[in-house]
Amino acid sequence: MLKSIYTLVLASSLSVAQNMPKAAVYSGCTAPKTVALTFDDGPWIYQNVISDMLDSKGAKGTFFMNGNNYECIYGHPPVERLLKTFNSGHQICSHTWDHRDLVTLNATQIRAEADKMDSKEISTFTETFLDFYVAALFKILGVNTTFFRPPYGSYNDLVREVLSEKTFILWDLEQVMIHSNLHVHPDLRLAAPETLSVKHPSKARTSTMQLSAIAS
Ligand SMILES: *[C@@H]1O[C@H](CO)[C@@H](O)[C@H](O)[C@H]1NC(C)=O
Ligand SMILES: *[C@@H]1O[C@H](CO)[C@@H](O)[C@H](O)[C@H]1NC(C)=O
Numbered sequence: 001m002l003k004s005i006y007t008l009v010l011a012s013s014l015s016v017a018q019n020m021p022k023a024a025v026y027s028g029c030t031a032p033k034t035v036a037l038t039f040d041d042g043p044w045i046y047q048n049v050i051s052d053m054l055d056s057k058g059a060k061g062t063f064f065m066n067g068n069n070y071e072c073i074y075g076h077p078p079v080e081r082l083l084k085t086f087n088s089g090h091q092i093c094s095h096t097w098d099h100r101d102l103v104t105l106n107a108t109q110i111r112a113e114a115d116k117m118d119s120k121e122i123s124t125f126t127e128t129f130l131d132f133y134v135a136a137l138f139k140i141l142g143v144n145t146t147f148f149r150p151p152y153g154s155y156n157d158l159v160r161e162v163l164s165e166k167t168f169i170l171w172d173l174e175q176v177m178i179h180s181n182l183h184v185h186p187d188l189r190l191a192a193p194e195t196l197s198v199k200h201p202s203k204a205r206t207s208t209m210q211l212s213a214i215a216s
Contacts, residue, residue, distance in 0.1 A: 018069055022160035023148070027170035037061040038171060044070040044193050051085040062169075064095035064149040065137065067116050073136050086141050093147040093169070094118050094137060096168035102150050102159045110162045120165050163216060 029036055039050060042065050054061050063085060067073045073082070086092050096102070097116035105113065119135040137145050148166040150159060155168060 020157075020161045021164040022157065023155075023163050023166045023168050024156070025160070025168040025170065028172040037150070038064060038169070039186055040064045041066055041069050041075050042098065043075075043081060045077075045081075047078075047081040048084055051088055051090050054089050054090065060090050062091040062093060062147065064093050064147075064169075065117070066095050066099050067097035067133075067136050069099050073140070079140055082140055091143045091147070092137060092141060093149065094166075095149050096151055097133075097136075099151045101154050103154050103156045107158065107162045110159055114148065114163050114166070 037054070037059065039061055040063075047063070051061065051063075065073060071078055073079070077173070082092060094114065095115035096113040098113060100109075100113060102110050102113065116133050116136060118137045137143075146167060147169045148163065148167055149169050152169045160168070
């Protein structure tokens with residue numbers, strides 16, 4: 001008898017959890033013969049090398065930024081590089097503040113990892129020291145970003161529920177892999193006959209080699 005009550009309660013709480021709004025997740029492109037080039041883990045010194053190379057080929061990329069990874073996003077070179085890339089028409093999005101694995105964090109910590117980059121409650125900000133660590137991308141770029149890439153591509157239902165207002169963008173190809181038979185999210189700006197996803201812009205040699213390969 002006790003066992004069946006327990007089962008009933010469990011089933012009912014599971015169904016509540018399933019009804020919670022969750023972030024949408026895209027792991028590939030939705031239009032055939034399109035490509036989205038994405039770069040993770042900046043800001044770092046190769047930011048403009050990559051965006052300039054894309055510009056020279058008439059292409060645009062999406063850069064998923066951390067707040068504090070290779071360098072702090074609020075530093076002067078990082079801010080200048082970000083603005084140059086952004087003003088050239090590339091997309092800047094959030095890759096969390098610290099690049100921590102979100103599935104190891106509780107709800108408060110998950111929220112903080114996201115809000116330090118972009119927050120859905122910017123209007124409530126006051127000018128205090130703590131606000132320095134809120135919505136870096138909004139403060140630097142003056143816009144709210146749309147897309148969010150969880151570090152390591154790692155997420156679970158809690159992460160999707162806590163960040164339900166976001167759109168998670170994963171990837172289906174990494175590094176030098178080029179394939180002709182995958183799909184691209186329609187909101188991403190680039191369309192080309194091949195599909196490629198490049199991660200980790202900090203490795204300039206790999207990144208420029210990859211870009212040369214697809215641009216030629
Ligand atoms: C989340 O984890 C942090 C760090 O361990 C802890 O300080 C905080 O109390 C936790 N919050 C909740 C809601 O569990
Ligand atoms: C960004 O989002 C916040 C919170 O929803 C809002 O208050 C603010 O007006 C938005 N800013 C822009 C430039 O869209």
